[in-house]
Amino acid sequence: MSNLRAASDRYTATAITLHWLIAGLIVGGFAMGLYMTGLKLSPDKLKLYSWHKWSGMTVLALAALRIVWRWTHPAPPPLPGQPRWQLQAAHYAHLALYVLIVAIPLSGWLYSSASGYPVVYFGIKALQLPDLVAKNKELAKSLKEVHEILNWTMAALVTVHAGAAVKHHLIDRDGTLARMLPWARRPNTAKST
């Protein structure tokens, strides 16, 4: 099964779904994070914080699924004709993105715990997540900075990642982007099924 997938030049439907779900959630979560922190205290501010945390915990869960999926279903090999530096840059950028989609929600969860606010998924009491650390103002301050730095690193990497995908599509005119797009048709379906 996994051999067949590896031989394919497209990501699996599951990988594509996970990629775009996570992409949407991190862009939304990032925008919410930027906006909500500047608001004055109000019920709406707390609602945004809740949604931000719920989307973050969803990213964490999806990231775990995605890592397991990637482990068991190798990504299609890079398209031929690319310089070695580019392949390596892509490899390490992807690795860093994987690390960040786990580290960012985790740092947010830690920050929330240290601030004295448990994370309650979707506000459902039965889904209250355990506090990772005890309430601690100093620690909360440091974790806030860690969460921010990780996010800006992510924003920079996502910009490069998306820019590279567009460059492949528009300048190189190869199929790199298409194989991650949900609506692109698999060119050689006959071979893999």
Added chain:
Amino acid sequence: MKLIHAALATALFSISGSLFAAERAIDPAKSTITAVFTQIGVPVEAPFTKFTGRVNHDPAKPADAKAVLDIDTASFDIGDDDYNAEVRKPEWFDTAKYPKATFTATGLTPAANGSFTAAGKLSLKGRTAELKVPVTVKADAAGSSYSGKLIISRKAFSIGDPAWEDTVEDTVTIQFRIFVPAAR
């Protein structure tokens, strides 16, 4: 004669009473009073950092036990300046107008497992409610501790801004541990 007898007996009784169960000040440094409120399903625990109190409790006569706690409402510390400013507003604690909440307990009734129920009155934001408070008493050479928790309705004390109606739940859990040092 009889009247003098009675008066003497009463005087003696109150002297012996005060010998064994004088009114004693609590030790705030070793005591805690916290409130746990719930916003969007998230329990948030915050302490009152300033309060004083006196307890008069002879373990032999729980029915005669008395306690008074005066709690500084402005000392409620959620751990964030914006929150603390909000909760001091007139819609919430209105700390400018009602700087103190007072809890008085008169009489401990034995309950299950060696614990007690205190008949109490809580005065908060100009409103007074009768409460039955479960209390666990622990005494050793250093002193006595009285701990327990109870659930109250914040709206019963008209605490809360209607704008926050869907955000903050009505029920609030009060947790306390009051320590009274032993007489030396």
